Amino acid sequence: MRLEKIFIENLKIFPKLELYLEDYDLALITGPNGAGKTTAFVAVPVIAFYNEFNGRSLKDYALENKVAKIGLEFEHEGKRYIIVRQYSDGSTQSIFTDTFERRKISKSREIQNTIEKLLGMDARTFLNTVVIAQGEVETLSERTPKERRELFLKFLGIDFKKAYEKVSDEIKNVDNRIGQVLVEKTVLEKDVKIKPEIEKRIPEIEEEVGKINLTLTEKEKGKNSLLNEKEGLQKTLKSIEEMLATYQVLEREKERLDSEIKEFEKKIGGLKKEDIEARIGLLDQKLETISTTLELLDKRNQIDAQYKNLEEIVKTLESYRKPEELKQEEEMLRKKVDELANKIEDIKRNRMEIETKNSASKLYIKNLREETVCPLCKTELSEDRRIELITEIENEIKEYPNTVKNLDTSIEKLSREKFQLEQKLSEIIREYGRSYDAYKKIENLAKGLPKEVVSDPKAGLKNLEIELGNISSQLTDNAAIIGLELKSLGVQRLIQVQNQLNKEKEELNKALSSYEKYEENISKLNMVEEQMAKLLPLEDKKKRLENKILQIDHLIKQVEKEINILYQNKGNKEKELEQLKVRLRELEDKEQQLKKKCEEERELLKRKEILTIVKEQVFKDNAFPTVFLEEFLKHVQMNLSDFISRFKGGRYEIDISLTREGDVEVRARDRSKIDSTFRSIKDFSQGERTILGFAIRLATMKAISSYKGKSMPNILIVDEGFGPLDQENMKALIDGIKDLKNVFEQIFIITHIDQVKEEFEQRLIVEETPKGSIIKRI
Helix, strand or coil: CEEEEEEEEEEEECEEEEEEECCEEEEEECCCCCCCCCHHHHHHHHHHHHEEEECCCCCHHEECCCEEEEEEEEEECCCEEEEEEEEEEEEEEEEEEEEECCCCECHHHHHHHHHHHCCCCCHHHHHHHHHCCCHHHHHHCCHHHHHHHHHHHHHHHHCCCHHHHHHHHHHHHHHHHHHHHHHHHHHHHHHHHHHHHHHHHHHHHHHHHHHHHHHHHHHHHHHHHHHHHHHHHHHHHHHHHHHHHHHHHHHHHHHHHHHHHHCCCCCCCCCCCHHHHHHHHHHHHHHHHHHHHHHHHHHHHHHHHHHHHHHHHHHHHHCCCCCCHHHHHHHHHHHHHHHHHHHHHHHHHHHHHHHHHHHHHHHHHHHHHCCCEECCCCCCCCHHHHHHHHHHHHHHHHHHHHHHHHHHHHHHHHHHHHHHHHHHHHHHHHHHHHHHHHHHHHHHHCCCCCCCHHHHHHHHHHHHHHHHHHHHHHHHHHHHCCCCCCCCCHHHHHHHHHHHHHHHHHHHEEEEEEHHHHHHHHHHHHHHHHHHHHHCCCCHHHHHHHHHHHHHHHHHHHHHHHHHHHHHHHHHHHHHHHHHEEEEEHHHHHHHHHHHHHHHHHHHHHHHHHHHHCCCCCCCCHHHHHHHHHHHHHHHHHHHHHCCCCCCHHHHEEEEEEECCEEEEEEEEEEEEECCEEEHHHHCCHHHHHHHHHHHHHHHHHHHHHHHCCCCCCEEEECCCCCCCCHHHHHHHHHHHHHHHHCCCEEEEECCCCCHHHCCCCEEEEEEEEEEEEECCC
């Protein structure tokens, strides 16, 4: 893993910071105490990863009433990730970005799970395997075995005192829960006792409901049988009533037919049927001729009107141009006017853009003269480049008046041309109006004219003259048939004659139809008398059916009353049955609850027994943590040789073991001395103790990873990990740290000791300013 970038906004120490670290392999971070070295290189990365550092969150580092923001960009296993956390108004928002898979996560819990899965460890393990905190090396090399023991337990993330207290509290909680379960069991057992009685009663009620259902079925069948019988009788009764109504109609019809027959016989006298039919045929011929003559007169009038309209159309066509020709010419002129208007607008827009550009250029020159930063790209400009830009823009400004004058001349010329076209367009529009009105008149005149006449008006006039001649010839022939003179063939006279003939024909038709109707009435009268004779016995049958229907209605009411009583009884039984079933389900649920309570009681007693064993035996005489420490120290011892060999040519050998009391004893020997033996680390000089403690802490970091089955992160942050040393041991320590570049991809050494700064090529200095701390690259 590599840290590539740290950025900060509105923290108490760092109001604003943006630090790129991708090129740093072994860097020294120096600065005065309290300047923010640990905040920038330990707290901010850890909070970015895990949202808290030693119990403190982003809220604790944020400036009051400001939006605090931190971010971390890092590379892990060839992929790049970005974490941003922001605090404002009492809440923290976070975004995790995977640039390789192009996905973002904003839910806090999901981000935490993703980071722990990605790095393979939680916050405590990350701190203990990446950061050598201030005082840890001193505790390993200078303090008592008991203090070392507490530090190693801290590395393992185990607080055995809290664990013991937690077990004691859990035993109390289990005892309380057992008491609650016993009370709940007593209540449930009392309820469950009545379950057999309900189970016995349910089948009894179901049997009673079944008997009621059988009775209801029989009653319903009887009712339906009565209803069907009643329905059949009602249909028969209705049929009889319809027949009796027919009898009354037949009586009235008989009276009518008798009256008409007698009246006709009185009226007919001695007139023969054949004479009437002959006279009707003659009248039909004259009436048909009159109808034809009226049509010819109407047609002659229409042709006269068409002839006049056609003459008017011929005169109009010779006087005006077609509207569509004028409209086409108008559209062409409008198009030219619009093109000129668009050109004028384009020139005006261009002129406005030049004016805007001229104003912007002046402002740009002003900014260039006042500042050395480009106003547009915000980059620093050299003096030569700035003068060059000012000269170029001033030359453009000098050309501005000539350009504007040329554009104004073009606008004036195009405007004159546009005005001339608009005048011509007005003349065309006026001529179009006159032509449109004339041709509209032609259109109205042509509505009643045939298409072939309108298409060639002059030829149409000749055709109409010929058709008028033919009509006059036909009128002469018809006048002879009707018995009138040609000059008296007017519409009014023809209609008068037609009415007289129709009246005569109507009287003759009445007389003729009277013969037919007379014969028809005699036949109908015979049929009516036969039907009336058949319908006489139906009245008695009707009365018998009505009495029978009344008896059935009485029986149906009795059955319905019995059915209602049965349904009421059934409803009461079903309601009782449903209540008992609900109660039974409740009791079955309580029975299950009782079983669960019994099971819970057994589980609680079992858990109490286990917790008691843990409390009384596992934590006895500090045995539990000692087992963990013993196993963990084996991992530390295995890794010690690799790290101690990097300091002073590997002349030291270290042995870490547990005392009889379970504390951590550290012994070492100097292999460069003859007959050297292991002795307490306190017997070595301060410089030697610092180097030995540093090697032990490095081995511990790797042991934590291997002990927990994780890969050790290949980044190391040493936060004030050593104090002032003599020149020899300081050089040995620094050489050993440089040799660690083979183990870690990035190493950051945080210290306020200035004597080591010349030993590191990559350096970062944290400085305090009135506005907050800043970090400088050296």
